[in-house]
Amino acid sequence: MATQVTVASTERVANATQAKVRVEGVEVIFDRDGKRTEVLDNINLEVAEGEFLCVLGPSGCGKSTLLNTIAGFLSPTAGRVVIGGEVVSGPDPRRIFVFQERGVFPWLTVEGNIGFGLFKLPGEERERRIKYYAHLVGLEGFEKAYPQELSGGMKQRLEVARALAVNPDMLLLDEPFGALDSITRLTMRRELLRIWHAEKKTIIFVTHDIEEAVQLADRVVVMSARPARIQQIVEIDIPHPRDISSTRYLELRDGIFEQIGIAHKI
């Protein structure tokens, strides 16, 4: 397989530090009603500790499938995912999946949601963390509110707070800001970067928004249409906060646009 060779070599150059996540030859084939759908084709990828990685691709290409496989919700047809030296075999509180805002529990208050994963902790520590993370995501004063009383952006921040409260090593975000309006989306990106700097988590962020990927990520993984392969990995070598009118930003962004454009022509 030609793709495998090229992908593997780009990766080694980009990622010489110790890897937190290693995706090794992952292949996912769905078998539905006797129809075989190849979703992921031989994905090889390494993510460094503390890295912010964006996975970018056309919608329906299988980037969410890749994220679900890394989360352990889905076992790959072939290959494996290794995180911190362990082969992933199921979901784990050390890596929390953040859905779109629909993932918060509507029957729990803000503090109930943030404290949801903290059932093993003593009450005092629970309270402390709920308070801390409500503050971190700017939801103090709303502790007793129910999600239906919150705006979309607040619900999304609540879900991030719920994820962070269990102190995971990694956050896996699946188009988390896709349902938000464009102004809220920009604010949320800034918030996420702030939290990432404060909490030093490894983040894998799936998006179909090129601007979003270039604004946020250390590296952007560009995926092809289905069956998804890694088409290119782009290193975004601009320090935060990023000037989105700088030459380098536009250069990187347009490079990816071109990549996706080529992918569409194929």
Place this chain on the structure above:
Amino acid sequence: MSALSQPGKWEKFFWPLLTGSVLLAIWYYAVVVTKTTVFPMPVSVVKGTVELARKGVLLNYIGDSLHRVAVGYGLAAVLGIPLGLMLGWYPAASRVVNPVIQMVRPISPIAWIPLSILWFGVGDSAAMYLIFVGSFFPIVVASTNAARNVPSIYRRAGRNFGLNRASLLAKVVFPAALPQIIIGLRISLGIAWLVVVAAEMVAVNSGLGYLVMDSRNSGKRYDLVVAAMLMIGVIGLGLDFGFRWLEKIRSVRWGFRQES
């Protein structure tokens, strides 16, 4: 009063009161004009109710009926909700049990009367069993569907935070299904109230259903028959109101279409 403004406080009482008065007037004049002997006057129904209350029968009978519903329906809820959740949770179990449920469910609780009297004798237990049979299946079916319709996103989030199967069921599936379960409970409470009246006509000698039959059998007191019927209606309305109030609890309100 414009259509956009909030209805005033007086309106909340005014409209039902007006409707009630108009219906009462129609009832009164219909009896007066037709000079019928097969339907009592409103006044005699009120007098009958007072008479029943004075004898101490009314409150006792209401108590008996409510007691039977509480036991039969309570048992149906306590057994039906967990069973329904399990069936919704394990599709394999549902495939085994569902054909049985779907076959027994359409049998009217009334059809169970002979067997229930054979098994439990004439008395409270027979009536309670009928209420149980009548409300158990709707509760199971509602709970099964409710559990099955819980979005997978909630279950995945629960698993992600390290919940085992039992706590996933208790902390995610049950609360997520609760609004739908409450709707099922409300419908089956209505059924339970229908069934208690039917059961009391046959299986026992107290309660509002018994009062309807007994008033006719002993002296053709149709004023008391109608008084008992009205009582049944009013209490049924009250029970339903109780459930509407339950739907306003904040941890389930998200599941109901409601403004504010």
